[in-house]
């Protein structure tokens with residue numbers, strides 16, 4: 488009995504660790520929370536928000552002339568003074584938007600997959616606990 492409970496709690500820690508990692512949260516901390524709270528922690532991390540990446544102001548691009556990394560909005564390269572024309576800038580900006588959209592879609596897919604994993608793990612845990620009580 489004790490061993491099964493321990494396994495369930497360790498399983499929770501592992502699942503929390505994995506989900507936290509995929510969401511950009513601290514996997515070690517969530518692994519510990521999973522170990523102490525058990526299946527409950529899985530629910531917490533499952534509904535926790537994705538941590539925002541450094542998207543937006545910090546975006547960079549590579550200068551086609553000198554290959555240095557510069558700010559995405561830059562019109563003139565600060566290393567080699569290459570000027571980027573407006574049409575090119577707009578094209579790049581559209582590309583970035585498409586990238587962001589793609590990233591969002593991927594995050595949503597990750598989220599759906601996480602929810603399925605959590606559902607399966609919870610069902611397994613509840614099932615094994617139920618079986619234990621039935622066959623005790």
Ligand SMILES: [Zn+2]
Nearest residue numbers: 550553564567
């Ligand atoms: Zn340059």
